[in-house]
Amino acid sequence: MNRSMPATPDNKSRKSKTTTTSTSHTVRSIRKALELNNIYIDDSGAETRGAELIETARVIVKGDRQSALKKEEGLALRETAKKYANSNELTFLVHVWNKFWGVEDTRLVESTVDGELEDEEEAIRWMETAWEKDHLRCNWSADFTRGSVPPLVILDPALKILADHAPRVKNPKPDLTYGLEQAAFSNDKQRTNDENGAGLLIDMVHPFFVVEAKSAEKPINEAENQCARDGAAMVRLKRKFDRLAEGIYQDNKAQHGEDEDGNHVADQISHNKEEIPIDHYRTDTRAFAFSLAIVPQDAKMFFHWVEEAYSKEGQLLTINWHANELHTYNLKFPEPWIELHRDMDNVLDWGTLTRKQELKDLCDKILERKNSNKRQKT
Template sequence: MDGPSQSTKRRLDTNLETPSLPAAKRARLSKTDLQQPAPKHPRASFLEDHVELTDTISEWLESIGSDREKRCRSDSYLHASSDDLISRNLTRSAPQMAYNRDADGYAVPPTPGPSYGSVAPSDAGSSRSSRALVEDPYYRDQNLAFNHVYMRPPCDQFPEHVSSLVDQVRQSRDSPGPTLDEVRHDAGLYQLEMEGLDEPAVERYFGNSILPYPNPEDDLRRSDRQPMSRHAVPNAGPQFKVSNPIPDMLYGYSRHQAFPDQQTQLISMGNEMNGTANNQSLMYPFFVIEFKGNGGDLWVATNQCLGGSASCVNIAERLNRQLKACKSSKVKPIDSTAFSIAMNGTEARLYVSWKHSDLDYYMQKVDSFLLQKPRDYIEFRKHVRNIIDWGKDTRLKEIRESLDTLLEESRKRTSEAAKSRPP
């Protein structure tokens, strides 16, 4: 039974495949096949939607990255790592590092070893997936500590020379300032608090009201958002770098206006040793200001102040090292102390920085000011103006005298060498 049945089935199948059908029917079937469109892949339309969705997400991420760069524009950037997933607000609650103290009672954090952390900082430019190095939650404990830059508790006593300078900055001024009533009715100041203005607006207001821009013929010079020279930044090694400072405002001196009689000495020293801080020829800086919008982070601004003010101290200390090498009774080191401010539209934090030893840089808070309170506003203005007056008076005189001493010693050595040569 199976054999004949299978044979019959094979014959029927064969008959369907053979050209035994009528010619007209075969023509109709052939014509239908030619007109039938090729089937589309069932995933094609889905993939088109997927591509459009991916493009939309990419554009959104780019906009976030661009906004991040605008909000933290004052420092170099670090490519994002897995650490980015850790919120810095969460890390703030972690216990602080146990600091040892030296013979003078100064806190000395342990220097991180080669395996301390998984992310090495770089000077690479920003990208869509990058963040500012100063925003890293471990920036102080890794990068700054590795380079001997430390934040001291505000309750610690200042060294004697720093305390004396801070007292000078706190003194009353003879020049008239705004009255309490004028501050209360300051519409621009009120706007900073009520409208949550961004960083440029905060900078513009205080640049017009408290932080003066020197005239071209003044000894002082102010640079806005200019990178400090890399050689000015205290970096002990390549593994954990201090973020290259780009202060929102930096006060120092005009090379030609402040040092007209010291040009020969400045040229002989070279830019890396003569106090040059940036490519605008700002010399021997002493005052760093970092702004944030009212939604900005003053913790980050303080990190920027740590690096910027340590760089100011480092520049001045280079001059002191050259003075020590003179071994002359006339030589007196200059005061390498520097000041910095981290602020937004409602609060300002004033810091002072100094060199403690051959290695260590310290920064400590002098005071905080609630800028919407008229008395605090006036006190803040007084501190700022006193710092600027100190910079263009006492400090500038010290630097001029030191450069003159170096030039005199150089000429003396040249003269002695000429006399010692046989005729």
């Protein structure tokens, strides 16, 4: 099986077209709403503070590979993107991904009369389930679970209306999400995943990479906003498992600004930032993820990470979720398609090798701590 083809979700068919209209004003307003909730895109100060971690991410993405697409394959990808640029997002992404990962054209679903794909079930008939060897799983257009991302708190009524109607921002639902199958873990680790909410979406645990696509009529900035929201959820999940392994997740909820469900709700629109000066930041070097925003002529690879802001007295003021651009691909030319294919391969290898082993180790530590607590009580 091809490792990168999306899986069929266990939900009923839904139409993928949205009835909302994107404008530059709407996109800027949504970005403002995200920033008010401590979710930032390409914040220059954070880029400086997190420079070492961002460079680590760049090394992962830009690693050399023995195999690469040929130039004619890059040309074919460019022509496919151009051909479906004015189609809806579903049609565009299905045909590009089909060509991108080398799936036989005969496996493509038959198009509707006007050539547009409207139905998710129609689109996924040709999609494989997973790359079985390394338990990579890719889900198509699946909702993130409730409470998986810090809630958007918006006080301005006009801004709230925009956020409520912005596609897939308030409640993340990436076009493509890459993560791991439960089968990658032993039975006891699977129980640990289940008990601690590792299943951020259906039939997948520990997602680490998402793709948000737009067709020609939509700005890539809209996809960037969605990536920032998705990335915060993925980073938050990894951060949770890190802290569970350290034994601080349950004990220090109040300090880390969480409610009983683990949502970061303390001062999402933080007046502390105005009333108490930030003295220093602390970068979480272990919890990070990747995303791709793509339109017919451009794509951007983002790196997602988190930092804590403290007062001089050591009081936690805010938890900041960052999305920093690692690379831009000019898809009007064949070479960037080849580069994008290599970079995505590197991210998927990192997720199914380094990241997967790290998560297995974390599950071992969580289990060990749980068993130790049981022994102490007996």
